[in-house]
Amino acid sequence: MRLIISSVSGEPIYEQIKTQIRSAVLSGELEAGEALPSLRKLAKELRVSVLTVTRAYNELAGEGIVRNVQGKGTFVMPKGNDVMRDRLSERVRGCLAEAAKAAKAADIPAAELHAMLDEAYRGDPRSGKARKNNDI
Numbered sequence: 747m748r749l750i751i752s753s754v755s756g757e758p759i760y761e762q763i764k765t766q767i768r769s770a771v772l773s774g775e776l777e778a779g780e781a782l783p784s785l786r787k788l789a790k791e792l793r794v795s796v797l798t799v800t801r802a803y804n805e806l807a808g809e810g811i812v813r814n815v816q817g818k819g820t821f822v823m824p825k826g827n828d829v830m831r832d833r834l835s836e837r838v839r840g841c842l843a844e845a846a847k848a849a850k851a852a853d854i855p856a857a858e859l860h861a862m863l864d865e866a867y868r869g870d871p872r873s874g875k876a877r878k879n880n881d882i
Contacts, residue, residue, distance in 0.1 A: 747766075747767070747770045747775060747776055749762075749763060749766045749767070749788075749791075749792060750766070751763070751792050751794065759792075759794055759798050760798050760799075760801040760802040760805070761802075763788075763792070763798070763799060763802035764802045764805055764806055767782065767802070767806060767811070767812070768806065768809070768811055768833075771811055771812075771822050771830075772833060772834060772837055776822050777822060778822050778823065778824040778825060779821055779822060779824075780821065780822045781819045781820065781821055782803065782812060782819065782820040782821070782822070784819060785799045785800055785803065785820075803820050806820075807820070809829055809833075810823055810827050810828070810829025810830055811823060811829070811830065811833070842863075845859070845863075846859065
């Protein structure tokens, strides 16, 4: 995982750290049980205060994204916990809202959109390809 911090973004640095770690966890780039870099190591790499990284890690722990283990480090929580499940559900709802919006714009009926979702969920190889009418 590589974090990119911008000192000119207007967003506090601890928020940038939180956002990028949260995204890495939710996308699966960071897996359950994986250790995050130590506070001092990440602070040194990013050239920020240890307190900044501490705040980001503590807030992520408060959200249920990671857990701090005294003397051991900070570890990614499993996606099965309630907070992670809620976050992932929010993300899926956002993606589905975008898909519904695109389907409406393309005049795709709800039934066809449901069929597309079923195909994508099952991992149907046709789900990502354009289809002909007789291919249904």
